[in-house]
Amino acid sequence: MSDVVSPLISMPLTAADRCDRCGAAARVRAGLPGGGELLFCRHHYNAHEARLADLGASVYSPDDELV
Numbered sequence: 762m763s764d765v766v767s768p769l770i771s772m773p774l775t776a777a778d779r780c781d782r783c784g785a786a787a788r789v790r791a792g793l794p795g796g797g798e799l800l801f802c803r804h805h806y807n808a809h810e811a812r813l814a815d816l817g818a819s820v821y822s823p824d825d826e827l828v
């Protein structure tokens with residue numbers, strides 16, 4: 762048996778990246794298994810976190826790494 766690990770999304774977020782829901786500065790990048798990508802501000806990431814986990818999304822959050 763071998764675990765399938767989703768590749769980490771390592772592209773940095775920039776000031777040009779905006780939350781798909783509200784247009785605020787993006788803080789989290791979520792890559793979907795099907796190839797899509799979503800950007801969220803902190804607020805909307807928190808709101809959709811459980812859903813993203815259900816989808817098996819790969820979440821990249823620079824803020825978490827810097828703290």
Ligand SMILES: [Zn+2]
Nearest residue numbers: 780783802805
């Ligand atoms: Zn938002």
